[in-house]
Amino acid sequence: MATKMENTGPAVMGLNTHNRQLLGQPKAPSQLGPQTVSAQPGKEPMVTQKPANASQERPGIRFGDDWKKSLQLPAKDSRVKTSDVTATKGNEFEDYCLKRELLMGIFEMGWEKPSPIQVIDARTSKHRQVTSLSGQHGYPQCLCLKEYDHLKLKSIVIVPTRELALQVSQISIQISKHLGGVKVMATTGGTNLRDDIMRLDEEVHVVIATPGRILDLIKKGIAKVDKVQMMVMDEADKLLSQDFVVIIEDIIGFLSKNRQILLYSATFPISVQKFMAKHLQKPYEINLMEELTLKGITQYYAYVTERQKVHCLNTLFSRLQINQSIIFCNSTQRVELLAKKITQLGYSCFYIHAKMMQEYRNRVFHDFRNGLCRNLVCTDLFTRGIDIQAVNVVINFDFPRNAETYLHRIGRSGRFGHLGLAINLISAEDRFNLKTTEDQLMTDIKPIPGSIDKSLYVAEFHSVNPDCEAEAPQPGEGSEAQ
Structure with missing residues (x-):
């Protein structure tokens, strides 16, 4: 930039005389359920979902009851949506043979119908590469449909930034809250390694991590990934850029040869194509770039x-x-x-x-x-x-x-x-x-x-x-x- 802004002194981050908000003061989260743990200084959330107790949370659901009536649904979103994400050809979440407990979490998140990318069935053993326009699909939602329908699957979700790891983990916790015993862990750089050691000493079903931290845990023998059956790469174009590609290659070297790899990306650069040719055997490719637009x-x-x-x-x-x-x-x-x-x-x-x-x-x-x-x-x-x-x-x-x-x-x-x-x-x-x-x-x-x-x-x-x-x-x- 030819001209620099005048340095008027250090800005006070997140502090304003009108909103009276001091970021250093912990505050209970207003939107997360009682099972979640908000991001505290130096820690990332890991939550063990306790088995759902119908007598505590909602009236008992018996065979033949309309279980949807007992859900605690959020306020209906009446905002206008563009046709490129509503044209799901009449598909419903129930059409994909998902567990009822998973469907309960989906509907209580406020998701009414699957988007074009959510109708993808990821339960097969095939590798997948999904290309879709930024802002129109919701990657984390699609990832969760796979991971939590099969509780015993050990999965790693790799994302490029710490904030995205927190976001995916929070959504994961919410969508799986009716699946008793699910353990979700988020781990990123800049947090206490001792906490990760203690959490990984027990069984963890899904780990959401940034590349450097998960590789560090693997090399130290803390995260044992030889039996991991699926690795999901969100924002794959960024993860396969020069910043991360060497780390990603190292991580894959520790995984089983029978693992499934899912790539999600808004762009499809040459780095993604080279990675697919090397690591994905006959991948199933879904390209929604031609169907989705920026018209919203x-x-x-x-x-x-x-x-x-x-x-x-x-x-x-x-x-x-x-x-x-x-x-x-x-x-x-x-x-x-x-x-x-x-x-x-x-x-x-x-x-x-x-x-x-x-x-x-x-x-x-x-x-x-x-x-x-x-x-x-x-x-x-x-x-x-x-x-x-x-x-x-x-x-x-x-x-x-x-x-x-x-x-x-x-x-x-x-x-x-x-x-x-x-x-x-x-x-x-x-x-x-x-x-x-x-x-x-x-x-x-x-x-x-x-x-x-x-x-x-x-x-x-x-x-x-x-x-x-x-x-x-x-x-x-x-x-x-x-």
Whole structure:
């Protein structure tokens, strides 16, 4: 970036005079069930689901009863969904011979019908490679259908980021809560190795891990994976990039030759193709890229100078109806400086990046996911698979350097076919990247109009604490980036 933002001092992460939220203070999770363990400083969740006691949780279910009537269903999601994720050809979850206890967890998660990617039957022994558009499918949901229908399967789910590991583990815990005896463990770098040793001393059915940590546990003899029957790689294109591919190869070397490998990816680069040719025998490939589109996400750009960016962001905040927003920058320094600017403007704001201590990353992710703050400033750490339903606006404060990153960023809004808005602040040096991105993704990014139709991105969805937001200042009151 030709011009740097003025360093106005260290931003206070996740602290705002309007929302009174201190990230260092533990707080009981508001959305997780009693069996779950929230992310605490230095620890990752591992939960043993106790056998469901019908007399404690719900009236006894006898043969012939309508078991669906006893479920504790969440409020029905009335938001509009695009046809590309609702066109499941009449399939129902019951069509796939899943256990009743698993179906109970699925419906209590609020999933009514399977998406196009969820209709895939992963119970065969074949290897699979699934390519589907970012933000439209929900990888963790598909993974869980396989793992928890067969409780005795020992599975490893490998994801590229710690936040994604926490998200998948929480969903896994919720969906399997009626399956008595399920043990789910999440382990990532930056956490206490002694805790992992104690947890792996007992039987674990599913481990969700980042690559470096699981390889470390394997080499130390703590995680015994010779009998693991399935390895799932979420965000496979990232896991098979230069950052992780050597680690992934080492992990596979410790697995049984009869293991099943499932790859899930929003893109299909040459690295994934080479990996498939080497490790997957006659894989079953599912490519939904041609069927799914970005039509649920409306994309605009605003042509501004670097000095005008904060002023433009202030204007957007005052004119848009934001449930929650994610704002992307290209460096950790700019993330912290922008978070401070936004806080000075009077808006609630957290920030997150890879150089933060893990305990603070966990707390920011947990609190933003639970709606305790309206805006989150981050690096590309948050582009991979993070699924927060309330996010309806994504803003690229710094335009990404390549089309793949752009695809993952804007996919944080418009999750699972819901409507979303992506706004890009474009400086003179970004104009060529903008054109390249449009060409590669075959999409149209239009100039931002004076007024944006709320029906393009607003739905009846309120999960953010209304007390966390101060009254929006009028455009022009804020300072500009220098």
